[in-house]
Amino acid sequence: FYLQDTKSSNGTFVNNQRLSKSSEESPPREVCSGDIVQFGVDVVENSRKVVHGCIVATLKLYLPDGKEAKASPTTAVVPLSPETSISSQELYQLSQYLQEALHREQILENKLGTLQKVVANTQDESDIGWKALIEEDRLLSRIETLESQLQTCGKNVTEEKLKDDVLKLQEDKDKYQMAAKESLRKILQEKLEAIRKVQELENSLSNTENESSHLLEANQKKEQEILLLLEKASEHEKEISNLTKKLQEVEEKYLDLQSQNAEEKLTLENNAEEMRKEEQILSTKIEALKAENDFAKEQLSAMKGNKAVLLLLVYNYNLHHLFFLFDNLK
DSSP states (O other), rough: EEEOOOOOSOOOETEEEESSSSTBBBBOOOOBBBEEEESSOOOEEEETTTEOOOOOEEEBBBBSSBBBBBBBGGGGGOOHHHHHHHHHHHHHHHHHHHHHHHHHHHHHHHHHHHHHHHHHHHHHHHHHHHHHHHHHHHHHHHHHHHHHHHHTTTTTTTHHHHHHHHHHHHHHHHHHHHHHHHHHHHHHHHHHHHHHHHHHHHHHHHHHHHHHHHHHHHHHHHHHHHHHHHHHHHHHEEEEEEHHHHHHHHHHHHHHHHHHHHHHHHHHHHHHHHHHHHHHHHHHHHHHHHHHHHHHHHHHHHHHHHHHHHHHHHHHHHHHHHHHHHHHOO
């Protein structure tokens, strides 16, 4: 994916980096998913005190297969605490404000340069007007000199020739006066135009100075905010360092416990294995004892049967012996 600035006046920015200068076309710039894109800068309309905001967006680019495009390494997201993320956002906004202030300062410098050129041109036109006035005075002086000469010469010339010289001098005088009046009219008109331009330039300069003063105050406030945010960022870094140390300690304790648990588990497994072996031996002995017990029961049963037979034999024997004795007694 690529992005190109086609001669925009307020610029196109990718991750706070401008692609090209004002009114210049930029080469295509590769963009990735997660890059921060800004189109233009905030513009303040002084007549209505309205701020026209710029457009800032985070790109989410997807390939034709529906998977998100690779992320830019410069915009990789690092999980931090909520306070740190807010501070980062404020720092980014302040960076934008400072960039806008620099842009406006550049515009003011251009305006001041233009005003200086106009003032110089006005000064040149004023010099030309003064030169025209001097020329006019010289013409009037010339006319007065010619009139004096005419009066002097009139005493030594004839009346006819005097009339011709007077008419000629009168024509020259009229020409000089007309030229002087026209020159004076142009000079006055140029002077009025120059005065009007100077007034407009003074008003514009006053507005520019007010805007510059306002921007300087805003810049100072932003610098103070940046210092405070830098202090917060430093505190957050210390807090992160402490938390990192605590996390390392916890991880070390966890590893120690895990190692102890592993040793205890191995010991328990060995004990369990020995107990299983002993259980097998006891099971074997129990089976053997059961077999011996069964055999003893069989022998006991056999012995009980033999005892009954023996008693019967003894009984039969005694009975037979009694009968025998009884017969002998008879």
